[in-house]
Amino acid sequence: MSLRRRPEALDTYAVNTWCPGCGNFGILTAVKRVLKGWEEREALHRLVMVSGIGCHAKIVDYLAVNSFYSIHGRVLPVAMGLKLARPELTVLGHAGDGDAYGEGIAHLIFAAKRNLDLTLVVHNNSVYGLTTGQFTPTSPKGFKGRSTPKGSPETPINPLELMLASGATFVARGYAGRPEHLAGLIEEALKHRGFAFIDVLQPCYTFFNTYEFYNQHVKEIGPEHDPADFEAALHLALQWDYSAREAEIPIGIFYRVEKPLYEEAVRVPEKTPDLSAHIATHHL
Numbered sequence: 150m151s152l153r154r155r156p157e158a159l160d161t162y163a164v165n166t167w168c169p170g171c172g173n174f175g176i177l178t179a180v181k182r183v184l185k186g187w188e189e190r191e192a193l194h195r196l197v198m199v200s201g202i203g204c205h206a207k208i209v210d211y212l213a214v215n216s217f218y219s220i221h222g223r224v225l226p227v228a229m230g231l232k233l234a235r236p237e238l239t240v241l242g243h244a245g246d247g248d249a250y251g252e253g254i255a256h257l258i259f260a261a262k263r264n265l266d267l268t269l270v271v272h273n274n275s276v277y278g279l280t281t282g283q284f285t286p287t288s289p290k291g292f293k294g295r296s297t298p299k300g301s302p303e304t305p306i307n308p309l310e311l312m313l314a315s316g317a318t319f320v321a322r323g324y325a326g327r328p329e330h331l332a333g334l335i336e337e338a339l340k341h342r343g344f345a346f347i348d349v350l351q352p353c354y355t356f357f358n359t360y361e362f363y364n365q366h367v368k369e370i371g372p373e374h375d376p377a378d379f380e381a382a383l384h385l386a387l388q389w390d391y392s393a394r395e396a397e398i399p400i401g402i403f404y405r406v407e408k409p410l411y412e413e414a415v416r417v418p419e420k421t422p423d424l425s426a427h428i429a430t431h432h433l
């Protein structure tokens with residue numbers, strides 16, 4: 150890892166290796182904006198960020214907070230384990246679309262179903278950027294990349310529809326090209342008591358540059374939307390199917406309700422039980 154001088158408290162010494170123009174910069178800016186507000190509140194030491202594998206995962210290298218670099222698709226098992234073992238922690242997961250909607254999709258569904266109090270930000274660029282351009286579960290139909298040179302025949306999944314169907318209590322979509330709006334979503338997600346999910350449209354400047362399309366089609370959800378209305382949230386989620394090119398793309402909070410927390414429904418022992426006597430007997 151290359152090092153440089155650390156200019157401010159939240160920055161690390163790591164040189165940023167994202168491509169110039171990468172949407173991950175917008176997400177990093179948004180997260181920093183939220184965490185800067187925390188420095189006075191002395192809450193930063195109780196925050197743990199968990200990332201997966203992919204370009205998104207480097208975000209933990211660039212922020213001087215507690216973090217855990219997990220493996221592909223396993224952000225949520227780590228985040229859930231942390232929350233169950235140390236409920237006082239604020240757990241913020243970062244995953245790529247391959248991580249969350251491919252390898253880790255079962256974990257995603259169960260995290261939504263269980264409703265642990267944690268936040269997941271999905272850096273959704275609809276392409277595997279780190280491995281140079283293969284299609285992912287949210288690549289549009291016809292996507293041409295390294296693994297689909299003639300165009301993918303698959304229809305993308307709609308992660309917001311999936312999360313609503315799985316019981317998530319906070320469902321939102323942001324855009325890396327609007328970091329101020331995204332910071333507001335992350336702030337609300339971290340305040341939410343329950344599983345908070347944000348799908349972030351994050352253009353991969355090098356392998357799938359969607360800036361122009363998103364800049365033309367993204368529209369912030371207005372105050373007329375009631376986030377407690379499940380049917381309205383589902384209707385909004387279905388407005389864009391991650392494939393149709395000309396639909397308006399809503400960003401903002403689609404759904405937000407309170408439900409009982411998983412960690413309050415299960416008993417977590419305060420100490421690891423002493424099994425030495427049992428093990429000794431077993432060996433005899």
Ligand code: SF4
Nearest residue numbers: 168171204278353354
């Ligand atoms: S390959 Fe794409 S996602 Fe990865 S750093 Fe470059 S622009 Fe960003």
